[in-house]
Amino acid sequence: MKLADYPFAPTDGAEDRAAAIREHLRDAIIDRRLAPGTKLGEAEVGALFDVSRTVVRSALQMLSFEGLVRSERNRGAFVANPSPEEARQVFDARRLIEPALAGSAVERLRPLDIAEFRSLLEEESRLMGERGASVRRAEIRASGDFHLALARVAGNAVLERFMEELVARSSLVIALYGRTGASSCGHADHGSILAALEARDVRSAGELLVHHIDHIESDLDLTPAHGLDLRAALSRG
Numbered sequence: 001m002k003l004a005d006y007p008f009a010p011t012d013g014a015e016d017r018a019a020a021i022r023e024h025l026r027d028a029i030i031d032r033r034l035a036p037g038t039k040l041g042e043a044e045v046g047a048l049f050d051v052s053r054t055v056v057r058s059a060l061q062m063l064s065f066e067g068l069v070r071s072e073r074n075r076g077a078f079v080a081n082p083s084p085e086e087a088r089q090v091f092d093a094r095r096l097i098e099p100a101l102a103g104s105a106v107e108r109l110r111p112l113d114i115a116e117f118r119s120l121l122e123e124e125s126r127l128m129g130e131r132g133a134s135v136r137r138a139e140i141r142a143s144g145d146f147h148l149a150l151a152r153v154a155g156n157a158v159l160e161r162f163m164e165e166l167v168a169r170s171s172l173v174i175a176l177y178g179r180t181g182a183s184s185c186g187h188a189d190h191g192s193i194l195a196a197l198e199a200r201d202v203r204s205a206g207e208l209l210v211h212h213i214d215h216i217e218s219d220l221d222l223t224p225a226h227g228l229d230l231r232a233a234l235s236r237g
């Protein structure tokens, strides 16, 4: 664990501290600096961030609501290890929600929003020209940001929160099951989705989004790894 490497700015309220720890842990989980299944001991995390176990517990609880942490009675909290079935459910949920978000986004889209989408696309392009594991992480993140921006522009706070969860869980799934080293989201796809939004073409924006999510899912290897599962099961005894 390299959490200690991340500067933690102390704030006054316990709630703020819990939220800040949640952010740090969330980033580390999505970036896979914390591997799926890693135990997140309250005492250890508390010591790393210099906060009480109560604060840690509250941060872990928030992450557990998001599906990034799994809490087990009497055993504590662990980084989630989503199953292929959960992965499919995450993408099914996105296929239902994102076309609806596109519909609302088209009605509310301002020049400011278009500029934001464009700068996200530029960031993705920039990262695509580079190599390395940290670039791959940044790329997964940047590609999620496009979808979060869509949710923000759509203007429904409930759906926006739900999308934050879905995008976070997608990033974890992509990091776990991603087959290729290529971007999780095709950059060209984002460009054409934005063009459809700008043209106020709700129907094709929705279709492009569904196609895009299909594409992300098809890049995952969701077939169970038999040998590995068996060994893991046996060694656990």
Ligand SMILES: [Zn+2]
Pocket (backbone or CB within 6 Å): 143, 144, 146, 147, 184, 185, 186, 190, 212
């Ligand atoms: Zn995408």
